[in-house]
Amino acid sequence: MYDAIIIGGGLGGLTVAIELAKNGFSVIVIEKHTYPFHKVCGEYISNEVRPYLEHIGLDIDKLGASSISKFQLSSVRGKLLHSPLKMGGFGISRYSLDYELYKIAINLGVHFELNASVEDTQRINETFFVDTNTSKTFQAKLLIGSYGKRAKIDKIIQRPIPKQTTSYLGIKYHISLDFPKDLIALHNFDGGYCGISAIEDNKFCLCYLCVTSNLKNKSGVKQMEQDILYKNPFLKEIFTQADFLFKKPEVINEVVFVTKSKVHENIIMVGDSAGLITPLAGNGMSIAIRSGFLAAQLITEFFQGTINRNELEKLYTSTWNDNFRNQLWRGRQLQKLFGKEKTAELAINFLNNLPVLMPLIIRSTHGKVLKF
Numbered sequence: 001m002y003d004a005i006i007i008g009g010g011l012g013g014l015t016v017a018i019e020l021a022k023n024g025f026s027v028i029v030i031e032k033h034t035y036p037f038h039k040v041c042g043e044y045i046s047n048e049v050r051p052y053l054e055h056i057g058l059d060i061d062k063l064g065a066s067s068i069s070k071f072q073l074s075s076v077r078g079k080l081l082h083s084p085l086k087m088g089g090f091g092i093s094r095y096s097l098d099y100e101l102y103k104i105a106i107n108l109g110v111h112f113e114l115n116a117s118v119e120d121t122q123r124i125n126e127t128f129f130v131d132t133n134t135s136k137t138f139q140a141k142l143l144i145g146s147y148g149k150r151a152k153i154d155k156i157i158q159r160p161i162p163k164q165t166t167s168y169l170g171i172k173y174h175i176s177l178d179f180p181k182d183l184i185a186l187h188n189f190d191g192g193y194c195g196i197s198a199i200e201d202n203k204f205c206l207c208y209l210c211v212t213s214n215l216k217n218k219s220g221v222k223q224m225e226q227d228i229l230y231k232n233p234f235l236k237e238i239f240t241q242a243d244f245l246f247k248k249p250e251v252i253n254e255v256v257f258v259t260k261s262k263v264h265e266n267i268i269m270v271g272d273s274a275g276l277i278t279p280l281a282g283n284g285m286s287i288a289i290r291s292g293f294l295a296a297q298l299i300t301e302f303f304q305g306t307i308n309r310n311e312l313e314k315l316y317t318s319t320w321n322d323n324f325r326n327q328l329w330r331g332r333q334l335q336k337l338f339g340k341e342k343t344a345e346l347a348i349n350f351l352n353n354l355p356v357l358m359p360l361i362i363r364s365t366h367g368k369v370l371k372f
């Protein structure tokens with residue numbers, strides 16, 4: 001019997017695991033894949049979690065992460081907006097980042113069940129029973145859901161998720177290209193936006209989010225890119241000049257930005273499982289880490305007997321809302337503004353005339369530096 005079972009070993013799950021193990025609790029992470037592996041993500045991570053990551057032993061410079069301090073936004077027709085990134089961030093592939101955190105967790109004694117998908121969960125009295133597709137059952141006093149943006153598991157645990165009217169798709173490539181390493185550029189196209197920024201080893205992450213309906217009447221992703229993304233001259237240049245380093249892109253569909261419960265059937269949700277900020281805000285990774293950290297602090301109090309289960313769930317929900325609810329709301333408003341060709345064009349024109357506004361907008365989608 002473990003103290004905690006964590007479903008999903010992304011940034012949220014790994015952070016909870018590391019923190020609980022540091023505090024002396026027994027933890028198992030059940031992860032569908034085996035590290036290292038690629039994941040759809042823009043791979044720009046805000047500096048608000050940099051001091052924390054370094055504190056737990058991640059050598060960001062040694063991993064070759066790029067330092068990013070400038071931001072550029074373009075409209076579909078190629079109108080440009082520039083802004084400094086006050087807090088800034090760094091670029092590192094999820095392939096490396098998640099793998100390094102996994103190794104830190106292993107060194108702290110965290111157990112992993114890899115290549116295993118959680119298929120069912122049940123709580124009997126004070127014990128959770130978790131079944132995997134590898135025909136194993138694990139038991140723990142507490143269950144943490146950190147299974148990401150969308151998962152079958154929500155259906156299994158009958159978690160009510162509000163319907164999202166628009167369906168989104170995320171696509172990622174690693175490329176090599178002659179491009180500034182200190183810049184993150186977001187280029188709009190009809191029904192979406194595409195980000196490019198440097199990661200380690202002189203590579204760049206090229207990642208976009210778009211409405212799934214963009215694929216309608218197209219022979220595939222390539223044709224959609226040529227017909228829709230190439231209308232933005234910056235994207236046309238990037239896509240036609242880059243060397244693509246993957247055999248095929250990483251793809252994720254059914255990306256949802258709706259509000260979700262922070263606790264369901266006594267399962268504490270962290271990271272995207274609790275709510276995904278729109279990628280335009282470039283902040284989902286730090287929210288996953290920060291929510292994992294905050295959850296672990298309260299779970300520690302629960303294990304130590306300072307608070308009971310009911311108090312843990314209430315405190316976690318209010319802490320999550322205090323820290324992230326407004327940030328996610330602002331991300332959704334930005335998505336509405338920049339997700340459509342006409343409104344994006346208008347917004348960029350307006351912001352070009354009022355350049356002081358852009359740093360304020362960027363600031364409003366970011367959180368505070370994580371204190372530990």
Ligand SMILES: Cc1cc2nc3c(=O)[nH]c(=O)nc-3n(C[C@H](O)[C@H](O)[C@H](O)COP(=O)(O)OP(=O)(O)OC[C@H]3O[C@@H](n4cnc5c(N)ncnc54)[C@H](O)[C@@H]3O)c2cc1C
Pocket residue numbers: 007008009010011012013030031032033039040041042043044045046116117118119146147148149151152153169170171207208209255270271272273276277279282283284285286288
């Ligand atoms: C297109 C796009 C671009 C983005 N760009 C950025 C960006 O540049 N910067 C940024 O900060 N954020 C970005 N984000 C958001 C960021 O990727 C997420 O917020 C972050 O990955 C959340 O971490 P997580 O741990 O909650 O989930 P994840 O990292 O998704 O981890 C969840 C894990 O759970 C596992 N899992 C799922 N179901 C099961 C199961 N049943 N059993 C076992 N394991 C399971 C998965 O394999 C996965 O490893 C982007 C998102 C999208 C969609």
